[in-house]
Amino acid sequence: DIQMTQSPSTLSASVGDRVTITCRASQSISNWLAWYQQKPGKAPNLLIYKASSLESGVPSRFSGSGSGTEFTLTISSLQPDDFATYYCQQYNSLWTFGQGTKVEIK
């Protein structure tokens, strides 16, 4: 089974900050990686697929990069609506989520 490890688990930031979340896979997953945003009490929302492709309607301040085993999600200028929990997910072999990164207000 492929394990996904995100870091950090919690991130404190201010509006306007540049934020980077890292996701590492236990083995190569090529670029079969997605990022989701989840707000409390709500279902997750797909932000990025295939490591770097922005889902339609997602603001351009979100970007993804990486391949193989190391990936990043970057928010170029954090907005109030972005305080949420973010999950990476591999789909190279079935599906596995990372444990999540909570982005909170500093």
Add this chain to the structure above:
Amino acid sequence: EVQLEESGGGLVQPGGSLRLSCAASGFTFSSYEMNWVRQAPGKGLEWISYINSNGLTMHYADSVKGRFTISRDNAKNSLYLHMNSLTAEDTAVYYCARAENQNFYYWGQGTLVTVSS
């Protein structure tokens, strides 16, 4: 508009069984692969099961293999999850999710399953 609505959650005793349903509307249900994802209280997301569009191919996470069964009725636009031998570790919100190119684009609002005596 794509809509997915889960139902069937509730309180069940350890060792018990439950069947979850996911009613789909706003799209051609029979054309899409579907999944179940769960989230324990205060915890992260866990993919647990997949079914292809014609219902002939299924996959399960190790944590539920042999206890849970995914199925679908394309004539009723419905997805199901039959859960047996439930334990406290199965307590979670259960989401159904529509897959496209293996990404989960649409999710239901979730249904809470609580396993407790």
